[in-house]
Amino acid sequence: MTEQTVHVLLVEDNSLHLRLIQKLLAGETQLNYQVEAVGTLTDALACLENRPIDLILLDLILPDSQELETLFKVRSAAPEVPVVVLTSLDDVSLAARAVEAGASDFLLKTRLSGITLGRAIRYTLARVRAHGAEWDSPMLRLAQQQFLKAAQIMGLDDNIRQRLLFPQRTQVVSFPFFRDDRSQVETVFGYRVQHVLTMGPTKGGIRYHEDVDLGEVAALATWMTWKCALMGLPFGGAKGGVRVDPTTLSKKELQRLTRRYTAEIIDIIGPDKDIPAPDMGTNEEVMAWLMDTYSQQMGYAVPAVVTGKPVVLGGSLGRREATGRGLVYMIEAAASHIGIDLQGASAVVQGFGNVGSYAARFLEEAGARIIAVSDVSTGLYNPNGLSVSALNQHVAENHVLQGFPEAETISNAELLELECDVLALAALQNQVTVNNAGRINCRLLAEGANGPTTLEADEILNERGVLILPDVLGNAGGVTVSYFEWVQGMQNLTWTHDEVNERLKSILLNAFERTLQRATRDSQDLRTAALIEGVARVTEAKLLRGVFP
Numbered sequence: 001m002t003e004q005t006v007h008v009l010l011v012e013d014n015s016l017h018l019r020l021i022q023k024l025l026a027g028e029t030q031l032n033y034q035v036e037a038v039g040t041l042t043d044a045l046a047c048l049e050n051r052p053i054d055l056i057l058l059d060l061i062l063p064d065s066q067e068l069e070t071l072f073k074v075r076s077a078a079p080e081v082p083v084v085v086l087t088s089l090d091d092v093s094l095a096a097r098a099v100e101a102g103a104s105d106f107l108l109k110t111r112l113s114g115i116t117l118g119r120a121i122r123y124t125l126a127r128v129r130a131h132g133a134e135w136d137s138p139m140l141r142l143a144q145q146q147f148l149k150a151a152q153i154m155g156l157d158d159n160i161r162q163r164l165l166f167p168q169r170t171q172v173v174s175f176p177f178f179r180d181d182r183s184q185v186e187t188v189f190g191y192r193v194q195h196v197l198t199m200g201p202t203k204g205g206i207r208y209h210e211d212v213d214l215g216e217v218a219a220l221a222t223w224m225t226w227k228c229a230l231m232g233l234p235f236g237g238a239k240g241g242v243r244v245d246p247t248t249l250s251k252k253e254l255q256r257l258t259r260r261y262t263a264e265i266i267d268i269i270g271p272d273k274d275i276p277a278p279d280m281g282t283n284e285e286v287m288a289w290l291m292d293t294y295s296q297q298m299g300y301a302v303p304a305v306v307t308g309k310p311v312v313l314g315g316s317l318g319r320r321e322a323t324g325r326g327l328v329y330m331i332e333a334a335a336s337h338i339g340i341d342l343q344g345a346s347a348v349v350q351g352f353g354n355v356g357s358y359a360a361r362f363l364e365e366a367g368a369r370i371i372a373v374s375d376v377s378t379g380l381y382n383p384n385g386l387s388v389s390a391l392n393q394h395v396a397e398n399h400v401l402q403g404f405p406e407a408e409t410i411s412n413a414e415l416l417e418l419e420c421d422v423l424a425l426a427a428l429q430n431q432v433t434v435n436n437a438g439r440i441n442c443r444l445l446a447e448g449a450n451g452p453t454t455l456e457a458d459e460i461l462n463e464r465g466v467l468i469l470p471d472v473l474g475n476a477g478g479v480t481v482s483y484f485e486w487v488q489g490m491q492n493l494t495w496t497h498d499e500v501n502e503r504l505k506s507i508l509l510n511a512f513e514r515t516l517q518r519a520t521r522d523s524q525d526l527r528t529a530a531l532i533e534g535v536a537r538v539t540e541a542k543l544l545r546g547v548f549p
């Protein structure tokens, strides 16, 4: 279930309808609602002044205001907040006029169910978001700020700087899929963004998450470009996503959604064009459906259209654990650079999905004591060390960490501030910010997630002597083994597990060494040095190819 809370102002003077709507909202599972209920326009306007409201459910006939007048007054008090009009059967034409006059939708009170109400609210919010500046996301701002900082330090040509700031190709789709009851059709937004097409095919994961928007996908595609260039892989960066909470969908629904999304973006993907992979909310199974849909359209099996697929379909050995394994190779290198011996070192891992759980396992194998871990359900702390195999077993049985017996529970904020040698961030973006950077208590902060640290937080941590292993190095293991999978697929070869891991280690450590040398030589932090390495390679390629025509 989602954590997102929607603040709804419910303006309804009929107490029966009021109670019904409140009850329906309380029973809705896809979003959490915080409802403020009032019965007059005066109270509604006061509420809009004092509280943050995401959406207004509005009865147009109130004791102190009637018909469109009600809508106009509400809209002029809060022009940016969407209004869904509540109407009875005999007032439908008034409701339709209200929609013409700027309301987002109307709902018939007599035919209201939890499903119709929930959908109207979700679709209205999705529309508002689509109408708003999609590019304007905090993540894209962060990716662009980081890039501009690197560009300035390296004295990047202004033409190239403009060219790399936004992605080269973007596809935005909205598409339907059937829910399991076959009576409901959900419409969702999907994206595929290709940031740089100069280096070869583009490469990057597909994310299913309720917060996905164009700006987020563009930021992630940008980071993929730097990451691939830094590793020396023959790819430009891409990313895809669907704005949906996959935890609310059944497996069959996920499969229908994936197949339709694939069909929508089929023209711009392909083994020589753009190769998707798993990311947050997607996995091997989703890649199998994507590969099957693509192959059905082509008329023959095309395993190399995706990476991160099951081994039996041409997936690479070692791909599943590659991001976590790569993170730990990098942590070992960074730790030894600052004199931390992982044997006996204390480590905290935020996030226990694919990246975090494998990172915890490999850290434990390297001799570290895992004193805390977390996932969406809880944080766990045990100063004597948690057993990663026991944690994995608990998650296999219960899906989440919550309820694990051999630990104290702690909040996410507390977990981030624990004293430790290594803090590995393998959850979401925007975790270490100006608000908590001063209290982060580790020696090495290793980024497994994309964009978990803001630029201001970087500065504070650098000043405090915390070494940051940036995401473009920290999580590059995933795309590096994806590259191996693609190469194996194109050549119909299979490599052994050892071969994969050896090649992975050598590529990652080489990139780490180059970055460290540059950072030392130019007195830069690792993030800036890593970005400069990546940007320099892309720039060289762009200049060699020139501008068409």
Ligand code: GLU
Residues within 6 Å of the ligand: 203, 204, 205, 206, 275, 276, 277, 278, 279, 280, 307, 308, 450, 475, 476, 478, 479, 480, 482
């Ligand atoms: N989604 C992963 C990333 O962000 C992997 C991408 C890939 O393997 O292409 O790096």
